[in-house]
Amino acid sequence: MGIQTPNGFNLDNSGKRIVVDPVTRIEGHMRVEVNVDADNVIRNAVSTGTMWRGIEVILKNRDPRDAWAFTERICGVCTGTHALTSVRAVENALGITIPENANSIRNLMQLALQVHDHVVHFYHLHALDWVDVVSALSADPRATSTLAQSISSWPLSSPGYFKDLQTRLKKFVESGQLGPFKNGYWGSKAYKLPPEANLMAVAHYLEALDFQKEIVKIHTIFGGKNPHPNWLVGGVPCPINVDGTGAVGAINMERLNLISSIIDRIIEFNEMVYLPDVAAIGSFYKDWLYGGGISGQSVLAYGDVPEHANDYSAKNLKLPRGAIINGNLSEVLPVDHANPDEIQEFVVHSWYKYPDETKGLHPWDGVTEPNYVLGPNAKGTKTAIEQLDEGGKYSWIKAPRWNGHAMEVGPLARWVVGYAQNKAEFKDPVDKFLKDLNLPMSALFSTLGRTAARALESVWAGRQMRYFQDKLIANIKAGDSSTANVDKWKPESWPKEAKGFGFTEAPRGALAHWIKIKETKIDNYQCVVPTTWNGSPRDPKGNIGAFEASLMNTPMVNPEQPLEILRTIHSFDPCLACSTHVMSPDGQELAKVKVR
């Protein structure tokens, strides 16, 4: 029984249907439906983006220099990464170059975001899929201390420290007001950590909550605030002035020292807390290697973190660039954002309309006309959905494909590409992580592997921050304080028509914006974002996307408690506000609704 998809999954929707809506601990709004067989194994998966905002049409006819601020508001979690992508797209279209210092500062901001996003994702969005908070109450603080000290020399590890924390936690639970832990799946057999590991993880949940607010101060120094720091087409807005009049209000020695101390703390936290925690938790979930989906077949990375300013070719990018298909790790294929045949978006199962829905469209020629209809087998009504029909349209997310393939993007994709390119800085940490857990390479393609890649990347990003901080200082020392290029700041200096694209590796994966400029205004703006790739619905050929594929064949301990679904979906760090923001280029108003 069932339908065979071209990308190798057997879908069978005959079993019991489980609906999870809302999916929580993500950015934005999302729904998942699965069918489980008689053994409670997932045999069909449907993921749905349940929100839509329309930023791109709002951008039409605006000043391209303002676009970063609009697109930055696509997401406040990966704050800044859309803004960076946007200024790169405008600079690409208009042929604007940026100073070396601006490149280093942008890298520092982007890397700070990677670390912040990864730390907050692991501890505050993902950990509760692995960690049983209530079980921590029965831990022995002394044994917890022994465990903590056996995996790391992090100083907050005494028996008294864990005892005090446990006391606080106990009072919190006994108050009957469980706050964010209310109605969790505590006590489920799907949790595998001993009480001591749970207590240690809860301690680090709280420590990470304190620490994350320090990481973002790097954005505050260069961009004035976080979330949503300020950016600039042509460079960065913050001037450098280390010893002249007024230096106190610019990037000066005090600011550089503050950045440096934050980088030290980032490196320390990554290497003494985050990575050891992931390894420790992984050691208890070694035999839960579900969730790989298409990560072992088809992954895509655009690359990011340019060594030198203004060169976005693969060889100048410190994060790897390339595509892998059909599981062939011996060949990393080149990616071209400007090729109309490579990246295309389909809408046959999305709530949009194309003249011909069997075909995909390249983002420069993107059309996004909403068309909210449910399939014939959906249950409920249009405004009270009980069950979706995946045979029809079922998501506000489009289906992007690379040369026709559904692709996974994100930290795991980047690390798989880097590994396949035989780059030691990616290959060695992966090999070591797997060896320490005594796991084969195939274990990387799993929910756990996705979570581990993110931790390894956070460690990598922390070290890169040190590198670019040193580079920034060396360049200032050499007499270059420039942070902005204003040669083409004035619209009068622009050509009548221009088009371009910009890309980054957002924390969640490959991100690109495509822009067309006409008479100094935005004529068309399209974004294809990481969660559009990962959360994509089916395409005309029936290929399922990364989220759906990752849920397939996972056994559930108790289908009434969607712990395994959450664990795997969270391992992608979904961002739904990002994925579902597109809008028709003509932006006509839809049905009018009276506001009382």
Place this chain on the structure above:
Amino acid sequence: MGAATETFYSVIRWQGITRRSFHKFCSLTATSLGLGPLAASRIANALETKPRVPVIWMHGLECTCCSESFIRSAHPLVKDAVLSMISLDYDDTIMAAAGHQAEAILEETRAKHKGQYILAVEGNPPLNEGGMFCIDGGKPFVEKLKMMAEDAMAIIAWGACASWGCVQAAKPNPTQATPIDKVITNKPIIKVPGCPPIAEVMTGVVTFITTFGKLPELDRQGRPKMFYSQRIHDKCYRRPHFDAGQFVEEWDDEAARKGYCLYKMGCKGPTTYNACSTVRWNGGVSFPIQSGHGCIGCSEDGFWDKGSFYDRLTNIKQFGIEKNADQIGMAAAGAVGAAVAAHAAVTAVKRLASKREDADHNS
């Protein structure tokens, strides 16, 4: 509440803070809120004895920057706020439960804490397509929002989205994203605008309510006066350069490196009501102007549709401020009086303009 209930006081004592330091904290809190010495003992009493107020935090169309800002709070630390000051019983972004286990909390809160919980709203409901541009539990978000508003003690509109509409409501507002006070019309709503609001402003508003047991005093647009009654420009540390006619003319020019006024680069500080230039951001590290970019006015209604962020405030051109600023810039000194006078005129015009806008809104 039983003896097991943790109060703020027990928490900070547990952290090794002395009773003396605790009272000092209360005095400082009272002072920073602009309150007298008597308030300090009221704060102390509340923090020592009250159980935690349930908070339901809902998300409509938004980008989650408000939640991200909230967790940046340095005082109080967000862990202490969540563990000890409020009971954050529902927040899709961080809660453990999902699906119907999450939905059940909403029902339970309405039944068990009728009239006693705070509803905090991040984002706004879209009204086009029957509300289905934002689906939550298979239904339009706006339904859930109205349902939870029914029995709330107080409603907080977090950020520019819930307060004014923000980016998705910028022209042409394709989803008809609508500020929450247009769909909840029978309750007072505390607007805490900004994209996002400052972390300590957010926790300050919540703890004000839990501490004093009343809503903060609001201005006529519904914003807490304690944080939104003055413009960025009023307290900007670069204000002396404005008054002296010293302006940045180009990005990264000598004037930029010296920290001169960003008015000519499009700074919206003169028309933006917020606490950025006083409270500053992320534990006081900086704020946009200090880091070299003009204010984009993100706490003002409709700030996306007031021209480019790099346009000088054009709606005040007729009063000659722009010309004056240029002339002063060239003369470099000696025109301080003119700048101040022009500035006062700008202020008066803005006040009239915003009154007119209010009248439009109410009509």
